[in-house]
Amino acid sequence: MDFIKQLFKFFAVRKKFWLLPIVIMLFIFGGLIILSQSSAVAPFIYTLF
Amino acid sequence: MKIILGISAFYHDSAAALVKNGEIVAAAQEERFTRVKHDSNFPLYSVKYVLEEAKIELYDVDAIIFxxxxxxxxxxLLETYVSFAPRGLISFVKAMPIVLREKLFLKNLIIKNLKTLDKSLKPNKIFFSEHHLSHAASAFYPSPFEEAIILTMDGVGEWATASVAQGKGKNIKILKELHFPHSLGLLYSAFTYYLGFKVNSGEYKVMGLAPYGKPKYKNIILNKLIDLKSDGSFRLVMKYFNFATGLTMINSSFSKLFKQPIRKEKEKLTEFHMDIAASIQAATEEILLKITSNIHQEYKIDNLCLAGGVALNCVANGKILRDNKFKQVWVQPAPGDSGAALGAALLLYYSKKENQRKIVSKEDLMNGAYLGPSYTNSQIEKDLKNVNAKYILLDDEELINEVSNLLYKGMIVGWFQGRMEFGPRALGSRSILANPMIKDMQKKLNLKIKFRESFRPFAPAVIYENLSEWFDLDIKSPYMQFVSRVNKDKILIDENTKSFFGIERLNLIRSQIPCVTHVDYSARIQTVHKNTNFRFYSLIKAFKDLTNCPVLCNTSFNIRGEPIVNSPYDAYRCFMGTQMDVLAIGNYILFKNDQINNLDPNYKNQFLND
Structure with a gap:
């Protein structure tokens, strides 16, 4: 809950509410991706995040 | 707010730093404790160490900053994927689980880890700073300047890949930024990748390889790969790169542009590869000089502070220095992400009204970068006994005389003394030392001690008072951050110079100190000072008394792919895993021939290639 509050505050400060639908979709599909994956190690040459 | 803990983690080079009343008490990188190079895990060992050094508990810390x-x-991340969509779908699918599992919830992760040290830890003690602001703070606050322009450049932070800031007194103000994906760090890394080296660690190799080649492709880089403006800002032409939304650094258009495929890791290095390395190095220097020249003209401030991974390019730093736009240049000794932990802590400290910054000396506040753990003679002896090592105890004077004599005779010495260095450079606390005047020493050190490519150069550690007699440099360089030329009267021109090409040039005698003279007669200089490392200073002085040469060859105490040694046990293992002749550890001296234990032939296989 604390995280969602922070996220809303962040979007408000940054004026980036247009990202909200993407984030919602992301959490729905991302959750599915997480559930279907056993490892979170990705083969990035340079991790940007 | 008096005691602040700074943390960097979850990306690469995790570290912790502790600031107490504005003084840097301790700082260390996690890789030194876990023995995993560039370890990105939460730096729990480093946190424990910095608290121990300050003789406090986590409970006593006023604030923690990431x-x-x-x-x-x-x-x-989201905006990048949106702007490149539908490209990058595979990368997106692979990245999001990591982001959603941990990277987005870092506060919880930090609290969870720190609660193992203090169950009562309150979330309101945790703060966050911006990546490039942390870098800027790490470059400005420990510097000896009241006012300076701060330039930070790296791969990428949040959005910024480079920033220009002004530091004055205790305030730092960001003046301008360059944003992702346009990044000098990532451009250099793209070439590191193209040359078959590992991104994030092979950049040194590109820099070391550059003097063997000619910058034939510099104009292609500056005209086709980037759109360079007169003030040094630029945009990458993204059709050649794949890092923004892909799993690799570059794409096939990049290889087509240079008419050669990506070099495979074990493929022979050809003249083409050397020319490519020379070209990206020359292009990087041109961009940096444009930027520094422009910011000097625009802001008219004579001091420059540098940080961010690009500041590890000591060849470019040397060029900035010799460009003479700035009167003084100071580079944070840990300019990468590890140093940002320290920067964040200092930033929070000075953000408080009650904390003032006063410049009281011409020296910086880094304590020679000796900010890590040290071991007493009794701790060392205990560790040596545990591994059945054979050793001799000497007093201070005997130790200096004995080691200088052994170096004079051509022995390779592991030198483990005092507090460990913070940052990627070994500066005479965790070093391997050798006589720089011996002709084949560079090859021997590279192939038999470090197990790495023969072309890689070594650095000279020179007594500061004798600096200008040997090198074309007249400022302090205690952190090995500036490259300059060996003086003309010390250079020896081999009669075969013109008939040797590429790596063959390694076989030429280049100067009176060939081991630390690169093929272009340059050297990455470390000046050694009496007040910051008296024992190392005394050793070089004793070596000078024997040889008239105030220079030692200094390389980090590790092999390729291994983090620099931290403990006496690490040092002994590395000693027994290589062909090092002698280990001088505290006041103890160990000779390889006296050891009952056998050499460990598999030592080098325990670490991944860097």
Whole structure:
């Protein structure tokens, strides 16, 4: 809950509410991706995040 | 707010730093404790160490600050994927589980880890700083300047890949930024990748390889790969790169542009590869000089502070220095992400009204970068006994005389003394030392001690008072951050010079100190000072008394792919895993021939190639 509050505050400060639908979709599909994956190690040459 | 803990983690080079009343008490990188190079895990061992050094518990710390802002990074990630869509879908699918599992919830992760040290830890003690602001703070606050322009450049932070800031007194103000994906660090890394080296660690190799080649492709880089403006800002032409939304650094258009495929890791290095390395190095220097020249003209401030991974390019730093736009240049000794932990802590400290910054000396506040753990003679003896080592105890004077004599005779010495260095350079606390005047020493050190490519150069550690007699440099360089030429009267021109090409040039005698003279007669200089490392200073002085040469060859106490040794046990293992002749550890001296234990032939296989 604390995280969602922070996220809303962040979007408000940054004026980036247009990202909200993407984030919602992301959490729905991302959750599915997480559930279907056993490892979170990705083969990035340079991790940007 | 008096005691602040700074943390960097979850990306690469995790570290912790502790600031107490504005003084840097301790700082260390996690890789030194876990023995995993560039370890990105939460730096729990480093946190424990810095608290121990300050003789406090986590409970006593007033605030904890993390070096970047995860939500801002998340925003950049989303916007990048949106702007490149539908390209990058595979990368997106692979990245999101990691982001959603941990990277987005870093605060919880930090609290969870720190609660193992203090169950009562309150979330309101945790703060976050911006990545490039942390870098800027790490470059400005420990510097000896009241006012300076701060330039930070790296791969990428949240959005910024480079920033220009002004530091004055205790305030830092960001003046301008360059944003992702346009990044000098990532451009250099793209070439590191193209040359078959590992991104994030092979950049040194590109820099070391550059003097063997000619910058034939510099104009292609400056005209086709980037759109360079007169003030040094630029945009990458993204059709050649794949890092923004892909799993690799570059794409096939990049290889087509240079008419050669990506070099495979074990493929022979050809003249083409050397020319490519020379070209990206020359292009990087041109961009940096444009930027520094422009910011000097625009802001008219004579001091420059540098940080961010690009500041590890000591060849470019040397060029900035010789460009003479700035009167003084100071580079943070840990300019990468590890140093940002320290920067974040200092930033929070000076953000408080009650904390003032006063410049009281011409020296910086880094304590020679000796900010890590040290071991007493009794701790060392205990560790040596545990591994059945054979050793001799000497007093201070005997130790200096004995080691200088052994170096004079051509022995390779592991030198383990005092507090460990913070940052990627070994500066005479965890070093392997050798006589720089011996002709084949560079090859021997590279192939038999470090197990790495023969072309890689070594650095000279020179007594500061004798600096200008040997090198074309007249400022302090205690952190090995500036490259300059060996003086003309010390250079020896081999009669075969013109008939040797590429790596063959390694076989030429280049100067009176060939081991530390690169093929272009340059050297990455470390000046050694009496007040910051008296024992190392005394050793070089004793070596000078024997040889008239105030220079030692200094390389980090590790092999390729291994983090620099931290403990006496690490040092002994490395000693027994290589062909090092002698180990001088505290006041103890160990000879390889006296050891009952056998050499460990598999030592080098325990570490991944860097």
């Amino acid at each position: 070096y970047d802002k995860p939500l801002l990074k998340f925003e950049r």
